Amino acid sequence: MVELIITEKPNAAQKIAEALADGKAIKESINKVPYYSITHGNQDIIVGCAVGHLFGLAEKKKAGMNYPVFDIEWKPNSSIKKDDFSNKYLTTLQKLAKKADSFTVACDFDVEGEVIGMNIIRFVCKQKDANRMKFSTLTKEELIESYENKSKHLEWGQGLAGETRHFLDYYYGINMSRALTAAIKSTGRFKLMSTGRVQGPALKIIVEKEKDIKAFVPVPFWQIELEGVVKKGEINALHKEDKFWEKDKALLVMKNVEGKKEGVVSSIEKNEFTQLPPVPFDLTSLQVECYRVHKIPPKATLSIAQDLYVNGYISYPRTSSQQLPPSIGIKKIITALQKQEAYAPLCKTLLAKPTLTPHNGKKTDPAHPAIYPTGITPKLEKKEEKVYDLIVRRFLATFGENAKRETVTMTIDVNGELFIAKGQRTTFKGWHELYGPYANMKEEELPPAEQGDKVTIKKISMHDKETKPPARYTPASIIKELEKRGLGTKATRAQIVDTLFQRGYVHGTSIEATNLGINVVDTLEKHVPKILDEALTRHFEEEMEEIREKTKKQDEVLGEAKEVITDILKGFKKEEGDIGAELAQAHIDTQNELSTIGKCYKCNDGDLQIRRGKFGGFIACSKYPDCDVTISLPSGLIKPAGKECKECSFPMVTVIRKGKRPQEVCVNKECPSKKIEGSAGAEALKVASGDIEKPCPKCTEGKLVLRKSIYGQFYGCSRFPKCRHTERIENNQAFVKKAKKK
Template identity: 30%
Template sequence: MTKTLIIAEKPSVALDISRALGGFSREGDYFESDEYVLSSSVGHLLTLTNPDDVVRGKWSFAHLPAIPAKEFDLKPSDKKSTERLKLLVKLLKRKDVTAIINACDAGREGELIFRYIVQYSGVKKPIKRLWLQSMTKTAIVEAFENLRDDDAMKPLEAAARSRAEADWLIGINGTRAMTAFNSKEGGFFKTPIGRVQTPTLAIVCEREEKIRAFQSRDYWEVHATFVAAAGLYEGRWFDPSFKKDEHDPEKKDSRLWSLASAQSVVAACRGKNGTVTEESKPSTQMSPALFDLTSLQREANSKFGFTAKTTLALAQTLYERHKALTYPRTDSRYLPEDYLGTVRQTFDTLSASDSHLNRGHKEFAGKILANGWVKPNRRIFDNKKVSDHFAIIPTLQVPKELSEAEAKIYDLVTKRFMAVFFPPAEYRITTRITEVSQHRFKTEGKVLVKPGWLEIYGKESQGDDANLIPVADSESVRTEDIAPKALQTKPPARYTEATLLSAMEGAGKLVDDDELREAMSERGLGTPATRATIIEGLLNEHYLRREGRELVPSAKARQLMTLLTGLNVKELTSPELTGEWEHKLKQMEQGKLDRAAFMRDIAQTTQVIVKRAKEYEQATIPGDYATLQTPCPQCGSVVKENYRRYACTQCDFSITKHPGGRTFEIPEVEELLEKKTLGPLSGFISKMGRPFSAILRITDENKLEFDFGQNNEDDAEPVDFTGQTALGKCPKCGAGVFDNGMNYVCEKSVAQEKSCDFKSGKVILQQEIPGLQMTKLLESGKTDLLDGFVSNRTNRKFKAFLTLQENGKIGFEFEPRPAKAASKTAAKKAAKTTADAADKPTAKKAAAKKATKTASKTATKTAAKKATKTAAKKAATKTAVKSTTRKLASDIPDDDDPAF
């Protein structure tokens, strides 16, 4: 009997498909039924081969540009991918497998993941496409009944491959070219660039330049309090003849640009009577549109401070694991026109569910159904505005248990889903004009008459604006109090993740070409699915840093913008390149553009970028460089910045801007020149590519050097801590522990006679340990949860507590996983596997025996648990902590580093 192989994107999706279709038994990492073999990728198993895999050694112009002559080669993404690839290739080559179904995520990336696997295997078998919008059982079954032909997916495959290869060509060649340029004078200054990430960075840097160049201007407003028969109200002076000035957007009708002008208004109106006219008119406000991923990320960042990456992960979990939301990686805010029945079913489910997560939704869902508000409406249902996916909405499956963060995202989506079907909110807006001595003052009030969709968000009252006291038409009022108010203009706000996502989405406004601007109006910079990754990439490469919720470009970012501008590589500093690509990729998806022609254009762009960097011959790059406030430590003259160094204008003193591949911020250089020491600092990279931390010092010979804190060994001079305050008592000998360069040390470890060896690094795995945390560790044996550790093996960030061990050394402790929930999940999976196996007649006997054995063990464990409930709970917690500690500690190769 022949079978069809189904390849999903993740194991969890494969499990859901097996449950929806039924009849499967589990065979290790794949499932099998009479009709299907079912397995999955684990995300991207394959990636395009880099030049480093072929040509070893330092990146240089000698090996650029790197443009594959034929088809791009593939390699496993990492070691973990190899075993899964072997399994999939084996399944693909099975003789009884005569057809394949692509069940990876519905979109470019899912298409690419699948096509790479098939390419790697070398098989040529018929292919069908499963297009899933939701992970509910009903949606999966319906999708299998409507499989798409492979020929219809070829344009999407072409666009997916082209996007990946184009990003590779620009990213690989651009990064290596700029790195080679920046490393000309020695060292290795990695300078990553990318087709999307660099224009995104340029947007942030441009805003920062505007902030830095901004010069605040003084202005005045005149505020008055008036007495009417019914009470007091306030008004603000305005100029009724004011017209907007395109060249000076800071000018507004209520602003006066001199104190004398403001005082003349005050003098003319003080104590005088005035007349009142009033205009009141109704106004309506529609609810916002349904969420796509970008708008959901913006809302979650504004309301909860969630990063774009976090919101995507939560939405993906709600889609994939809980089946509570539809596909999240969408750029559409509309639903298909034939979705009315599904929407009504969803509201039926919401109105009937007793889940505690649905308590705030039941009433409103019932109200929508009772009033018949689900009906055709182009603002909600529009096929023309639905691309591969539709808006994010709740599914027919209401979750019963969610984490706090997951519940917040689910609540956001569900409330927005209900709100679009509610009537608009109705207001009465009142504008009151008070005229005194030919000067006019405006008072505005906004009264909520009917809350409409705002009722869902608890806004039923009239609010503060409703307190506008009534006046009769042409009533005479007296000016009770009047005064000028001194104010200043403010620079534009820095970007947050929410506003940067908006800027990326609307980046087409920055493009001059009409056709490209129209193309970018649909997608902007990046896609909803990639924008979070782009922002995180800029943060990880230290081009951006977070200050609260603000995103601030670093000195490294400004250096890159200076370089690209100086080399005239405009393709990477404006959104136009992306606009052109997105326009062409969209045409390719629609079958209107040839892939080969697109890739030829990309190759030409790559050649130009490398050529400009390779052939630049001037001594420096022109730019807007800083003049430091701190004088030269060698001669006392002025120190100025140039492209590569900070150099004295009078003597030969200079220091690099990028020691150890880490770029100085201006305040850091000022402190280093003043104190001749700086740090400890993280973010340095060794010649072997390993991150390290160190203190920077300017020596007596005025040279810059690293201090690794290793200079207090047996032959070193003793250290005197007289006058310093100890951070706490040494866990080994009880003496004082002090701050000493790169380390916290026991005073007896650096005394004349060294009688103790306690020492702990101030930076451990790139996480700085503040003095307050060291004090807490010494006093209580444990720090707070610190979230900046970076594994040297995987380069992944992780959270941990530092703890004092019995031998006086410092170790890690990790947050325990909830053992109870894990046990339930494992039990459920075991039961399901046994049940699936029992479906086969030949396996019934073995399944029955296994079930009996499992039941017996479960009964025994349950009895034991009841008998020793408290002790077992404590033991389980302790075991969980130890297990987690061992697992994560094994991922850290430097746990015996001197930093500990």
């Protein structure tokens, strides 16, 4: 009797094989796909692997760009995408399945893992059911326990809920995207458009924020600030009114304190409060915190966390739980972490406590606990180290003592006008010690004054200010907002936001909706608002949860979705021409917006825009052919830098090339920063005038001539493009300045 254990990734297969093997796991391969033969007790086991999803959804019969499409099925990825590397994993599992008498799924225990395993069991192994291992870490102890206590059935509720999500996302994605693309195509243009069940509402949230910002009208206000000295300590205080909305009132205060050299401390209030330890990380809070402290985008955080999990360093990251149950072996983990030098003193402090009780949060997950380190000493790259350190310190901090903070409010009387100075400090660090640099508490201590002390006034100033518009979403805060609104899942939100960037609907680190993004939302709101309906999206999320809990049938939910989508598309078809015209214009406006680098220096009327031609990128004036300015661009991704050159005031661009740091460059080839000086400069002038001839060292037929690019001057072969030899002139000023900075 042979048992086939199916894992989600090759690394997981190795971990599971090594954990379960009584002796040594024998590594074998078929077509370079690894699998392992082991014995556990009296059971012969083969551990095979997938590489994520081996099957994807596709139309049973291709319908071109026609819609609606509902006749879909699971197909091997290799039949959907050419050159898909997953096919060799599928065929390997097919061969291994023929050797097996029983089957166990050991994919990640979540919705996606269940779908991956369920499809392999149904379509590769040709089985109706299988055993199921459930684990949160890839440690030997947990894997053995998971195997020996495996369920006799797949988690069908979870699997069918996941499959339903795939079907719904495909229904929405393929149909709505085809409808949008067809609408633009009807105008004679082509632009691949997309929207989806969650993507549409997510874009609407960002666009609504953008509209709030654009509609914002700043309101002026005035603040009066006192700068002084008390007990030899500097102090800054604002008038108790804080913001004066009427200038006359502020001027009256200024008149009342004019010429005053002293004030008096009329009162001091101190308040101490307790600061509870942070709760353990779920995926969203990890992504938000990683962005706050390391500026690592949510998608990258998830990828790094997944790698840490697969290598056995942390627990499963795709969790909604903020709770650490005793069953994970808390003391054992902290004892293991103590072996790592960076955490040894922190762990020693915790292990001295009589009990170890985490400050758990409210959120739970039926499949996994909160994210925690396993205690295994890792070998990490720099970015991985940052995420791992944050996870470890957060884990330790949840067991820390409450911190104590104190706020101090000092009131200063100047001729009857009251000014307030505020300070805050930590009086007992508690869990701050464990969280280390990530605690980052503001410490603003006031001088040790007492009531009645004199304050020497250095100056009292009135500041003109105005209210600020609401802040744009960051990659982290939009993830948090989507979670708050119940849109998407912990595992998909980062990808949804990433898609908005790829489609050109949003841009920037501080996420700004483009004209295209705004117009997509406006157009859909006007003609087919249901596509953007948050409530509808949440409704289907709730129904999928009911499928998971086995209180609703999959067919019911999919049937309802087909009706909703068909109804939406009927309305869309009627308005297709208008929708297409509006979106096509929005696309043009967005292209112009994102490609404009500044005003044309020649005609002062047009805009300099980045364009693509037969021979690559170049910059041209929007008033062409009336203005014939063109500037060739180097290879790579070129973006407007949004700034002017300090040397010549010409616009600058950012050049992004694979494997290199982005570089900001002035587009002016004659910029003083690109001047060649010294002996190399003198030689270059002679080469340019023909007084010196330098043969091309590559082709030997041409000679080197002086050429110019946005990077500066250089030597190139006169036989270009037949010979593409170039030489850098080392003391080009731009190069020299860069070298000096290093």
